[in-house]
Amino acid sequence: MTPAPTGIDLLSDVSLQVRVELGRTRMLVEDVLRLGPDSVVELDKSAGDPIDIYVNGRHVARGEVLVLNENFCIRVSEIIEPFQVDEMPEAGAGPTATLRVAPASTGAPIGSPVTGQVTSQVA
Numbered sequence: 001m002t003p004a005p006t007g008i009d010l011l012s013d014v015s016l017q018v019r020v021e022l023g024r025t026r027m028l029v030e031d032v033l034r035l036g037p038d039s040v041v042e043l044d045k046s047a048g049d050p051i052d053i054y055v056n057g058r059h060v061a062r063g064e065v066l067v068l069n070e071n072f073c074i075r076v077s078e079i080i081e082p083f084q085v086d087e088m089p090e091a092g093a094g095p096t097a098t099l100r101v102a103p104a105s106t107g108a109p110i111g112s113p114v115t116g117q118v119t120s121q122v123a
Contacts, residue, residue, distance in 0.1 A: 020074055021052040022065070050077060 005012065023043025035041070045051075050062040053074065062078040 016055050017057070019054040019057075020063075021054065023049075023051075 023045035025041055025043050027041070048064075051065060051074070052059055053061040053063055053076065060080055061076045062080070063074045063076045066073045066075055
C-alpha cells in the first residue's frame with residue numbers, strides 16, 4: 001500500500017496555468033478583424049527584452065526566450081519579490097483581444113503549449 005502524500009507532496013498533482021507574455025499592443029477592433037495568416041502585430045517590447053511569466057494570473061518572474069532542439073523554451077532570469085508582485089487583469093475585466101501565437105515552423109496548432117500571448121486593450 002502506498003503511503004498518502006504529505007507536506008509539499010500534497011501539491012505534486014495540482015495544475016497551474018503558466019502564461020508567458022512577450023509584449024502588449026493596442027489595436028482597434030477593426031484592425032483585429034483584419035488579422036489573418038502572415039499578419040504582423042508590433043509589440044511594445046524589443047527583441048532581447050525580458051519577457052513576463054505569470055502563474056495563475058500572478059506576475060512571478062521574468063525571463064528570456066531560447067530555442068533548444070527547435071523548440072521554444074523560457075529561461076527564468078529573475079524571480080519577482082512578493083512586494084513587487086503585480087497581477088494581470090482577470091479575463092473579462094475590460095475590453096481585450098487575445099491573440100495566441102504558435103511558431104509557424106513547428107506546425108503547432110494555435111494555443112499549443114509555450115505560445116506567446118498578446119493582450120490588447122481595445123480603443
